[in-house]
Amino acid sequence: DGGITQSPKYLFRKEGQNVTLSCEQNLNHDAMYWYRQDPGQGLRLIYYSQIVNDFQKGDIAEGYSVSREKKESFPLTVTSAQKNPTAFYLCASSIGQGESSYEQYFGPGTRLTVT
Amino acid sequence: SQKIEQNSEALNIQEGKTATLTCNYTNYSPAYLQWYRQDPGRGPVFLLLIRENEKEKRKERLKVTFDTTLKQSLFHITASQPADSATYLCALDPIYNQGGKLIFGQGTELSVKP
Numbered sequence: 208d209g210g211i212t213q214s215p216k217y218l219f220r221k222e223g224q225n226v227t228l229s230c231e232q233n234l235n236h237d238a239m240y241w242y243r244q245d246p247g248q249g250l251r252l253i254y255y256s257q258i259v260n261d262f263q264k265g266d267i268a269e270g271y272s273v274s275r276e277k278k279e280s281f282p283l284t285v286t287s288a289q290k291n292p293t294a295f296y297l298c299a300s301s302i303g304q305g306e307s308s309y310e311q312y313f314g315p316g317t318r319l320t321v322t
Numbered sequence: 323s324q325k326i327e328q329n330s331e332a333l334n335i336q337e338g339k340t341a342t343l344t345c346n347y348t349n350y351s352p353a354y355l356q357w358y359r360q361d362p363g364r365g366p367v368f369l370l371l372i373r374e375n376e377k378e379k380r381k382e383r384l385k386v387t388f389d390t391t392l393k394q395s396l397f398h399i400t401a402s403q404p405a406d407s408a409t410y411l412c413a414l415d416p417i418y419n420q421g422g423k424l425i426f427g428q429g430t431e432l433s434v435k436p
Binding site for chain 1: 326330354356363364365366367368371411413415422423424425426427428429
């Protein structure tokens with residue numbers, strides 16, 4: 208059963224703590240993405256990776272970090288430097304190259320609450 | 323500045339009618355535009371992609387148009403059903419045809435009443 212998994216679904220942290228959100232895909236996709244969604248807003252790109260061991264900042268990368276050591280995994284760390292970390296975080300993947308690469312497959316999301 | 327905008331107000335329609343959602347963009351020259359459906363608390367699901375050289379695309383009860391002169395895409399759901407109630411997001415490639423990176427609109431919430 209192919210797809211993208213994110214864990215956990217809900218995450219609670221105290222302010223000042225770093226937290227890592229998991230994203231795994233078994234679709235054999237080259238490209239992976241992290242988005243943040245706030246109520247009433249669209250998805251905003253945090254980081255993306257088009258190939259293993261390479262990633263680029265998106266529009267709101269400050270306070271976040273990522274790694275891409277394996278093709279199937281793209282974890283996101285929300286650091287204490289992120290001023291408003293409470294949000295719904297979505298991971299996505301796409302094939303990577305060619306016309307069909309443009310369709311993105313999304314995971315179920317992780318809702319992070321920081322108090 | 324660059325913007326991608328969708329109707330911010332929710333769209334309420336009666337079952338059986340056609341729902342029409344709008345996506346306008348400014349200062350982008352996309353190679354394609356995509357539409358996604360998102361249910362509450364879940365990740366978006368891809369619906370349709372339309373390329374700049376395509377005027378219209380259909381899939382079952384869904385129809386998308388793309389007018390690069392008006393910088394607008396319209397998304398239609400014909401014979402709407404309560405199960406079509408969701409938020410619909412449009413997205414485009416901010417750098418022409420490169421890398422799969424997408425910019426999303428804020429979404430329009432559709433509610434179909436029986």
